[in-house]
Amino acid sequence: MQSDTTGIWTPVALSADLPSGTVMPARTSAGSIALWRSDSGRPAASADRCPHRGMRLSHGFVRGEALSCIYHGWSYAQAGNCLRIPAHPGLTPPETIRVATQQIEEADGVIWVAVGEPTDQPPRFDGFVPLRSLTAQAGIAAIEAAAGAKKNANGFLRQSLHSEEIGFLLVEQEPDQTLVHVFIGDNATPLNRILASRAAEALRRKAEGVQTNGISA
Template sequence: MLSDPTGSWTPVVLSADLPPGTVVPARTPAGPIALWRSASGRPSASADRCPHRGMRLSHGFVRGETLSCIYHGWSYGQAGNCLRIPAHPGLAPPETIRVATHPVEEVGGVLWVGVGEPATQPPQLAGLVPLRSLQARAGVAAIEAAAGAKADADGLLETTQGSQKIHLLLACQERDETLIHVLLEGEGSVAERVAASRAVEALRRKAEALEMERDAP
């Protein structure tokens, strides 16, 4: 996670995992969000709660340039304002009906969500190509121990597994949970990508075992 005095950026999902017209749940230090991409391809991040009845917006659906709640169909724009209430089609929703939103930056094939007002931009990840994401039931310290390397201030960790250099972009989810985005130096061959994926899965298992040892009485 990239932090500065006024806010922070969290890498929440790979661009390839959020095609146009979809919404997914994600977590940030500010709490759960609904991350969605409009039909035109613009990504947005909304608080994961409809102000009407509290239903999770990540269970909803994207229609055009709006995100709609699956419960009663209330629709919200990318700025968080309510645009449509199906039960009252002639009503212009008041500006007071809104969901909180967060800034989103798409950099190097990764979607970053801002908390607060970050004064800097997310890292460019020059030359790195996203491969996949996976969840680990282990904290950052356990992953660093398993990899034999330390993450930098941007959350990037460089490790060599076998003969292959792999970069991990870490996002702390809870005390003992971490979202791992796997990045390679260039596209790589199919065999290299499969080998890297398997290597990171093995690293995850090692980190989870270390976390369990640490928590054992």
């Protein structure tokens, strides 16, 4: 996820968790964002505060190619400029009214948001496909201890499950909270996908025990 000193990519969500016409909260090291997908399927990352009254845009709604605040309905384009102020339907909003946006990339079923200005593309995980995401009330060190393995430079931790390999893409949310994107081999059977999901749940429980007790749970 670290590209160089100028910027990093953060895997904020799986593509399957953000259908067209929806918005959800997400987080990067720069703070909270409203992650949304237009009706045409284009993802976007906007600052999670409406410039009008500070309402969280992740509580808002998507109509067409715009994200609207749930409070007074101010609407914003994916570029961040204000498109519409319902209380003043005849007004063309000035360019000064806008929300900050962040660069976004979607590849192999993962949505990545840039913090700063990365000079390369997000990492790829050949041979794996995303399975699900979960949140562990445990830090990355506790997850590594529970798994008996270390993540690589891209935050990807591998574990064997019978004849299959599982991948865990670890994203720190807080010092004691981690977003875990679970990956499985691209040729995995439905049964192996079920077993991998159960293994992810077991790892979460064990890591939370390590976080709480400082010993293997």
